[in-house]
Amino acid sequence: MLNYIDLKYKPLKTDLICEFYLELNNITVEKAASHVALESSIGTWTDIGTMNKRIAKTLKPSVFYINKKENIIKIAYNENLFEKGNMPEILSSIAGNIFGMSVVKNLRLLDISFPESIVKSFKGPRFGINGIRKITGIKNRPLIGTIVKPKLGLNEKEHAKVAYDAWTGGLDIVKDDENLTSMKFNNFNKRVIETLKMRNKAEKETGQTKIYMPNVTAETNEMLKRARFVKANGGRYVMIDIITSGWSALQTLRNADLGLVIHAHRAGHAAFTRDEKHGITMLVIAKIARLIGVDQLQALFNTEGFESFLFLLQLDIDMRRQQVGEHRRIANVVRRHQYLGRQAAAEVDELLELLQTRAHQRLDLEAVRFLLCYRLDLRLEVRLLADDLLNDESGEPLHQNARTALR
Template sequence: MLNYINLKYKPQKTDLICEFYLEPNNTTIEKAASHVALESSIGTWTDIGTMNKRIAKTLKPSVFYINKKKNIIKIAYNANLFEKGNMPQILSSIAGNIFGMSALNNLRLLDISFPESIIKSFKGPGFGINGIRKIIGIRKRPLTGTIIKPKLGLNEKEHAKVAYDAWTGGLDIVKDDENLTSMKFNRFNKRVIETLKMRNKAEKETGETKIYMPNVTAETNEMLKRARFVKSCGGRYVMIDIITMGWAALQTLRNADLGLVIHAHRAGHAAFTRNEKHGISMLVIAKIARLIGADQLHIGAIVGKMTGTKHEVKDIGEDIEKQIIHKKSSHILEQKWYNIKPTFAVCSG
């Protein structure tokens, strides 16, 4: 087996860096770390005759940091291990089979630092914070919004009336709930028409720009069809459930360049972010969402039913809104975002 431990290795600017928390299963942390490195790159469960020095020299990752007290490791990967602009492939490597290995009791991907080559292979948000504020005409204060309730059951006109009341009551934004798509009692196209009609009425009465975020979550082709319909009706925003739809769907929507602000809902994230010892952190999810192209993203709230810790919510907000992230703890890797616009952090719950 190749040796993946190299504590003298100095990560290159071209490397993709991952930080993991791990708990070994009847083995040392060094051996467990090696298993993570090999399985997420060029290795497999046994020695193979087709492995050669060229592959090992050019593509073998290095475990360059091990903290035995905190069970934290850092791995530097050659960027050539990953297809540029292909997040499913990247995650199939660094967040794939490694979670099911017998050498580990627990494994959690805490953070990722993407190199310039990978950063620039994605479009990132089409509008970003400044673009969103320009659309709405609000430069400084927080944007305020609400979700239509009950989340399911209202017909199209009832839904539109609730939105109208929210807008004329002073709110900037109204959005669909994450599980409202096109139901028997509330069809997508009719809901969009009725709600945008009431948006126009509210704008005329208040003299303010009002935003409606219709949920276009659906099979990918249907998602695009619905997004184009929103655009044709004069909509400015769409919402998508990024976890249940998947990263490729978010990228498809972003690459369509429809001129719509993309609001990302994170329904389902806690299935792999909530366990502090296993899975993937919300910080990683947020960074990926920004990289692919979410203009806005739910990051949780310090209080309420969908809470996160104060430090977690703050760190996520900073990482998706700033252009340069400086290393400040064992759980925050440095990140330069280059051409990628910031994602507007949304606190809710």
């Protein structure tokens, strides 16, 4: 077998680099790393007589980093191992047969770094955050949206009415859920017409730009037909379930260049991302989605994390309405929101104790926010979302219609 380990190798700018976690199966990390490298490139499970020096010299990847303590490796792949603009082919190599190898108990693709040549072979987002802010006219605050519930069951007019209530209640965005496409009780074309009609009404009444994200997920030809229907009827956005539709479908939609913002729903991602020892991270999925061309990716977190986030957000809003420097008022606000989450409730007690011990000090909002993020152990993506939301200085309360739609 060729030697794929080269810890002295310095990756080139043209290399595609993957980071993997390995759980070993009675072999050394070096041997396991070699198997990952060969199976994801020019080798296979056994020696082959057709391998030659030219292939090995020009295309053999290099395992250039091994962390034996954490069982993490990094592999640099020659860019010519991959077809430009073909994500299925790329993933068939670096995220294909390797997951079924018996030489490792578990294998997880943690991260990918794409070279410029591959990046340029995909369109990438047409709008991105700056383009979306230009469309909406919202520059200095987060975009706030909701999803029509129940997921399935409402007819076209009922769906449009929920969207209207959310928009006139102060929200910017309303979207279909992941499994609402074109149903017997809710036809896609009729739903789009009715909901866009109510969007126009809400825009006229509020003087604000409102967004509707219809789910165009379907077989690729039908998907494009539906996206064009949205465009023809004055829609600005479409949503697609990127995992269940597949990367080729997403690329087909982006390459059609319809001038629509693409919102990505990640339904099905947990089949890859949930196991912390095996599969593919959400980071990798997000990078691929952006590379192909989604403008925004729906990101959620676990229930307790979400409860904690709601606690943090509501606490911050209420603290703005109080005199933030007065610790007793802060404590009262905190107590009122203990019900928002089991995890939050337990950690609030510690915060209250701290507030009491520092009664002589003025606590600013940033200090309390940081403490909550730390105490509640909010994940990085939640903290970033919290920072974005909490930086909104408008202090505008949500209308009752919006609160109803959010339930």
